[in-house]
Amino acid sequence: MSDFGTVLLWVVYPYAMLGSFFIGTFVRMRKPGTVTAKSSELLEKKRLIWGSILFHVGILGVFGGHVIGIFVPESFTRSIGISDEFYHRVLAMGIGGFFGAMLLVGVLVLVYRRFSDPRVLATSSISDNIVILALAVTIILGMLSSFVVGPQTPGFDYRQNISIWGRTLFTLQPHWQAMAGSAVPLVYKLHIICGLAIFGFFPYTRLVHALYVPLQYITRRFVVYRRYN
Numbered sequence: 001m002s003d004f005g006t007v008l009l010w011v012v013y014p015y016a017m018l019g020s021f022f023i024g025t026f027v028r029m030r031k032p033g034t035v036t037a038k039s040s041e042l043l044e045k046k047r048l049i050w051g052s053i054l055f056h057v058g059i060l061g062v063f064g065g066h067v068i069g070i071f072v073p074e075s076f077t078r079s080i081g082i083s084d085e086f087y088h089r090v091l092a093m094g095i096g097g098f099f100g101a102m103l104l105v106g107v108l109v110l111v112y113r114r115f116s117d118p119r120v121l122a123t124s125s126i127s128d129n130i131v132i133l134a135l136a137v138t139i140i141l142g143m144l145s146s147f148v149v150g151p152q153t154p155g156f157d158y159r160q161n162i163s164i165w166g167r168t169l170f171t172l173q174p175h176w177q178a179m180a181g182s183a184v185p186l187v188y189k190l191h192i193i194c195g196l197a198i199f200g201f202f203p204y205t206r207l208v209h210a211l212y213v214p215l216q217y218i219t220r221r222f223v224v225y226r227r228y229n
């Protein structure tokens with residue numbers, strides 16, 4: 001790929017998606033009543049409970065792992081006595097894999113539920129359908145990166161290229177050269193491109209509910225639903 005193409009993909013595109021995420025979220029949060037995800041709990045509950053719990057616990061763990069993986073450099077983990085071997089085998093693959101597997105099972109249950117239950121499907125918007133599929137694709141690509149492509153690519157260490165590129169995006173001096181050429185395997189790149197798209201579309205979809213912790217539910221009176229006879 002030419003330098004122009006690389007800059008487009010690893011500088012312009014990430015800033016467009018992150019810009020959309022921060023600006024879109026700021027604008028959306030100013031209309032608090034709209035920051036929500038329409039519930040389908042009354043339509044189907046059994047699969048929702050399992051899928052949703054696995055998905056949400058999994059995503060919290062995976063999100064934490066991504067923050068550490070991208071923002072904590074090798075020099076720091078080495079300085080506190082964590083070897084690269086231990087970092088990749090135990091922390092990234094062990095703990096990351098545990099939460100990743102939870103997330104994967106959770107999202108697959110939610111995809112199955114959304115498309116197999118006629119009532120849930122009938123009340124889903126196009127955006128709801130695209131969001132859950134995009135999450136599933138991103139998660140499958142992430143798991144493939146960590147557990148198939150990564151271990152099969154000798155000498156590849158995402159902390160020597162992806163993490164450097166990711167960190168420098170936030171210092172506004174993106175080191176796009178780290179993503180150029182074939183140093184980063186294609187599956188990792190596809191994973192990141194899909195992941196960034198999720199951030200970009202986040203404010204305009206049901207995902208936006210993640211920023212809103214409904215604390216009033218703790219003190220609010222129950223809403224009682226009664227069957228109409």
Ligand code: HEM
Nearest residue numbers: 062065092096100139142143145146150158192195196198
């Ligand atoms: C947007 C920027 C993103 C970047 C730069 C990124 C980067 C990475 C990298 C480098 C890995 C491989 C870690 C390894 O080899 O040990 C990975 C794995 C993974 N990613 Fe992402 N990712 C992003 C977004 C996402 C999103 C939005 C999701 C979920 C919706 C996600 C879910 C996963 C999962 C499930 C794994 C495998 C398990 C794990 O390592 O925890 N990623 N990601």
